[in-house]
Amino acid sequence: MMHLTEGVLQAYLDDELAGxxxxxxxxxxxxxxxxxxxxxxxxxxxxxxxxxLGSLPEPGVVLLETRAGVARRSREAVARPAAGFGxxxxxxxxxxxxxxxxxxxxxxxxxxxxxxxxxxxxxxxxPPAVEPVVVEPPAAEPPPPPAPRVAAEVSxxxxxxxVRVVLGxxxxxxxxxxxLTDEERASVLAYGAAGAARFxxxxxxxxxxxxxxxxxxxxxxxxxxxxxxxxxxxxRTYLEKVDEAVRxxxxxxxxxxxELLFRVDF
Amino acid sequence: xxxxxxxxxxxxxxxxxxxxxxxTPLLRYLxxxxxxxxxxxxxxxxxxxxxxxxxxxxxxxxRPWLYTVATNLVRDAGRKTARRKRLLSGSPQPRSVPxxxxxxxxxxxxxxxxxxxxxxxxxxxxxILLMRExxxxxxxxxxxxxxxxxxxxxxxxxxxxxxxxxxxxxxxEGGTPR
Numbered sequence: 001m002m003h004l005t006e007g008v009l010q011a012y013l014d015d016e017l018a019g020x021x022x023x024x025x026x027x028x029x030x031x032x033x034x035x036x037x038x039x040x041x042x043x044x045x046x047x048x049x050x051x052x053l054g055s056l057p058e059p060g061v062v063l064l065e066t067r068a069g070v071a072r073r074s075r076e077a078v079a080r081p082a083a084g085f086g087x088x089x090x091x092x093x094x095x096x097x098x099x100x101x102x103x104x105x106x107x108x109x110x111x112x113x114x115x116x117x118x119x120x121x122x123x124x125x126x127p128p129a130v131e132p133v134v135v136e137p138p139a140a141e142p143p144p145p146p147a148p149r150v151a152a153e154v155s156x157x158x159x160x161x162x163v164r165v166v167l168g169x170x171x172x173x174x175x176x177x178x179x180l181t182d183e184e185r186a187s188v189l190a191y192g193a194a195g196a197a198r199f200x201x202x203x204x205x206x207x208x209x210x211x212x213x214x215x216x217x218x219x220x221x222x223x224x225x226x227x228x229x230x231x232x233x234x235x236r237t238y239l240e241k242v243d244e245a246v247r248x249x250x251x252x253x254x255x256x257x258x259e260l261l262f263r264v265d266f
Numbered sequence: 267x268x269x270x271x272x273x274x275x276x277x278x279x280x281x282x283x284x285x286x287x288x289x290t291p292l293l294r295y296l297x298x299x300x301x302x303x304x305x306x307x308x309x310x311x312x313x314x315x316x317x318x319x320x321x322x323x324x325x326x327x328x329r330p331w332l333y334t335v336a337t338n339l340v341r342d343a344g345r346k347t348a349r350r351k352r353l354l355s356g357s358p359q360p361r362s363v364p365x366x367x368x369x370x371x372x373x374x375x376x377x378x379x380x381x382x383x384x385x386x387x388x389x390x391x392x393x394i395l396l397m398r399e400x401x402x403x404x405x406x407x408x409x410x411x412x413x414x415x416x417x418x419x420x421x422x423x424x425x426x427x428x429x430x431x432x433x434x435x436x437x438x439e440g441g442t443p444r
Binding site: 011246 | 290293294297298306373375376377378379380381382383385386387388395396398399403404416417418419420421422423424426427428429430431432433435436
């Protein structure tokens with residue numbers, strides 16, 4: 001018996017099949033235990049994803065936290081309208097709208113609604129009379145952090161499809177960041193105190209030995225294309241990749257965009 | 267792709283309606299995609315600013331257009347701005363975790379586990395899974411990702427398995443989501 005592809009089964013689950021094809025799939029699944037198992041597996045994976053995403057906070061929480069940022073952005077945008085950054089006002093005002101969208105719907109004469117009208121009728125030229133829509137008095141902004149500096153960087157190509165990054169003698173509370181990259185080479189970048197570490201490389205391998213103090217940070221880039229890849233920290237395997245399977249053996253303490261954050265705790 | 271209504275976003279009222287309808291879902295998509303509220307804020311705002319400059323888009327095409335532009339911005343500009351600044355500024359924690367100070371430790375760990383699992387799978391996997399969660403059909407996902415609609419089911423199935431595996435590896439440590 002020919003089995004159905006996972007794509008067809010997924011399309012069936014997502015109600016993407018036309019009537020006749022849907023009936024065919026149902027008949028096949030009823031008679032084929034392998035496809036029935038595959039369908040159940042896909043259904044389970046969908047449920048896992050839906051439940052996981054449902055546990056994440058909704059954007060409204062974050063919007064409320066951006067009030068101080070709104071004030072700052074509005075002020076900066078108005079202060080720099082002729083500096084070749086014309087869309088900055090739009091960005092600031094859009095964030096205001098994000099905060100006040102519901103309010104503007106309820107209050108037809110609100111300043112936000114008027115701003116939408118004015119801006120939309122004359123994009124991207126800035127309306128001269130626009131006042132910054134400040135939600136609350138702007139707080140004094142702290143000075144920006146000093147520009148980051150890469151203290152050390154090494155990279156190697158996988159050897160026979162395998163690459164291994166081994167970090168040792170890292171202090172407790174030091175930080176390791178990990179990203180799977182589309183680059184062909186594995187890399188380790190050291191920031192701050194991590195620059196004092198000793199780097200050695202061999203075929204398909206990078207070794208970094210401490211000391212890496214608590215305020216040090218290492219960024220590890222592992223190539224997705226490597227058949228096998230691993231990150232080992234203080235003798236413990238954090239991540240293992242074999243072909244398409246990626247196993248995280250130590251839970252990350254957080255993530256930023258596509259990077260996982262680990263705080264070394266032993 | 268053309269949509270049946272063919273209406274254009276040509277008036278201030280249209281834009282306002284589009285904004286109110288799509289801003290929050292787009293922001294939710296971006297937060298899930300990036301795991302970073304700052305990057306999400308930046309990208310969502312810039313996406314709508316760009317929409318202002320493309321006011322002739324048929325309203326039926328606005329939604330996939332927004333998500334395509336936003337994803338491209340995440341891929342390009344977002345990586346180089348807010349994330350990089352905070353990544354290397356000495357701040358050890360992503361904002362998303364301390365921002366939930368009122369949440370229990372268990373819940374914060376659960377959120378971190380989901381974000382970590384999402385970060386472990388390729389961006390395109392995240393894009394198609396999250397667009398699907400937002401209710402996009404296969405033809406729209408295919409249009410946004412540059413693949414044939416007939417291949418989207420396969421891509422979704424494989425991405426689902428990769429996510430489930432990554433998420434499972436988070437849960438296997440200690441028996442609870444982390």
